[in-house]
Amino acid sequence: MQTPPPLSIPFNKPYVTGNELAYMEQVVRSGKLSGNGAFTRRCQEFFERRYGIKKCLLTASCTDALEMCAILAGVGAGDEVIVPGYTFVSTALAFVRQGAKVVFADSRADHPNIDVDALESLVTPRTKAVAFVHYAGAACDMDAVSRLAERYGIIVIEDAAQAVDSFYVGAANVAPRPLGSVGHLAAFSFHDTKNITCGEGGMLAVNDDRFIARSETVWEKGTNRADFFRGNVGKYGWVDTGSSFLPSEITAAFLWAQLERVNEIQTARKAAWEAYYEAFKPLADGGAFQIQTIPPYATNNAHTFYIVCNSQNERTGFIEYLKNNGIGAAFHYQSLHKSDYYRERHDGRELKNCDRYSDCLVRLPLYCGIGRKEVERVRDVATAYYQSVTKKVP
Numbered sequence: 001m002q003t004p005p006p007l008s009i010p011f012n013k014p015y016v017t018g019n020e021l022a023y024m025e026q027v028v029r030s031g032k033l034s035g036n037g038a039f040t041r042r043c044q045e046f047f048e049r050r051y052g053i054k055k056c057l058l059t060a061s062c063t064d065a066l067e068m069c070a071i072l073a074g075v076g077a078g079d080e081v082i083v084p085g086y087t088f089v090s091t092a093l094a095f096v097r098q099g100a101k102v103v104f105a106d107s108r109a110d111h112p113n114i115d116v117d118a119l120e121s122l123v124t125p126r127t128k129a130v131a132f133v134h135y136a137g138a139a140c141d142m143d144a145v146s147r148l149a150e151r152y153g154i155i156v157i158e159d160a161a162q163a164v165d166s167f168y169v170g171a172a173n174v175a176p177r178p179l180g181s182v183g184h185l186a187a188f189s190f191h192d193t194k195n196i197t198c199g200e201g202g203m204l205a206v207n208d209d210r211f212i213a214r215s216e217t218v219w220e221k222g223t224n225r226a227d228f229f230r231g232n233v234g235k236y237g238w239v240d241t242g243s244s245f246l247p248s249e250i251t252a253a254f255l256w257a258q259l260e261r262v263n264e265i266q267t268a269r270k271a272a273w274e275a276y277y278e279a280f281k282p283l284a285d286g287g288a289f290q291i292q293t294i295p296p297y298a299t300n301n302a303h304t305f306y307i308v309c310n311s312q313n314e315r316t317g318f319i320e321y322l323k324n325n326g327i328g329a330a331f332h333y334q335s336l337h338k339s340d341y342y343r344e345r346h347d348g349r350e351l352k353n354c355d356r357y358s359d360c361l362v363r364l365p366l367y368c369g370i371g372r373k374e375v376e377r378v379r380d381v382a383t384a385y386y387q388s389v390t391k392k393v394p
């Protein structure tokens with residue numbers, strides 16, 4: 001078999017600031033490699049201060065942080081949790097592992113985020129929590145969510161995996177709120193496809209006092225080790241459920257090198273996103289495809305630039321055409337309610353918008369370091385493809 005030529009514009013390129021190795025070496029020389037050390041605390045405090053979160057705990061992945069959310073929320077057998085049908089497996093898996101039933105919610109017609117207006121019809125006396133994904137880093141309508149949650153006593157969990165350094169813009173007289181600080185609990189990801197990365201990593205955010213004390217115990221294998229180190233107890237032991245959710249200091253050191261540069265990384269990504277928007281808007285205005293939108297109550301953290309094609313065939317052809325021209329592009333989630341694992345347990349409701357994004361959404365190359373020239377090349381190749389499939393492109 002012939003190996004295909006390397007892509008001249010890959011879909012993703014994890015950004016490295018240059019300080020990662022030095023910080024990791026510092027950890028190696030210190031002789032303390034396990035978790036919950038100085039770099040871990042630095043990363044956690046960074047999130048607590050910059051984003052106004054009450055308590056943050058670094059985890060080995062966002063999946064881990066979501067599992068901690070499910071444990072802390074007390075979700076178990078007999079409970080229902082509302083989750084978007086259009087999201088990564090982990091958003092649902094965290095609750096399913098606890099024995100809960102997941103009730104999938106549809107996306108909005110104009111955005112992959114949950115359709116908040118349709119949410120109330122999914123609430124039952126068994127609804128314990130609702131998990132929101134801020135897709136592409138764009139906020140859900142959190143005021144509407146919070147009102148609903150308060151009325152029914154539901155715990156709000158933000159899957160903020162893609163939403164580092166993004167905000168919810170609520171009422172005019174209230175300052176924008178950082179995503180991850182709005183729900184009772186939240187989870188961030190530092191996977192190498194995300195804006196800030198350490199390869200694999202995540203962060204639990206706790207905004208409700210009820211969950212703070214227990215969060216450390218769950219994080220440290222169900223032990224009261226944190227209390228012991230604060231001198232509050234004479235010895236530590238097994239006091240609760242939990243797991244080894246914390247990463248090593250080597251991971252935390254890598255992450256710190258990125259967090260130090262968050263402004264620089266975000267500025268570069270936003271410039272690339274703006275260049276895409278400007279380049280692709282005329283095609284979308286002409287009716288070739290649907291372009292990404294940012295709701296009025298959301299800010300853009302430039303996690304992703306995507307378009308929505310008119311059909312699955314059109315998308316398959318587009319991705320292939322880009323690839324043949326040296327450009328990497330990727331579709332995204334497959335509807336979870338139709339997955340092999342959950343199909344039989346799903347209640348049978350159709351989720352039309354969710355399926356449309358599943359079939360038609362495509363993400364274009366976006367990373368720290370992509371320039372205007374590359375973006376224009378992607379636009380030119382896209383234009384050529386759309387000229388060949390529709391009369392809407394002159």
Ligand SMILES: *Cc1c(COP(=O)(O)O)cnc(C)c1O
Pocket residue numbers: 060061062063064087088090091133159161162188189190191200201202
């Ligand atoms: C990336 C992602 C996850 C999983 O993050 P990991 O750190 O890889 O566990 C979960 N939810 C969403 C919405 C994501 O984008």
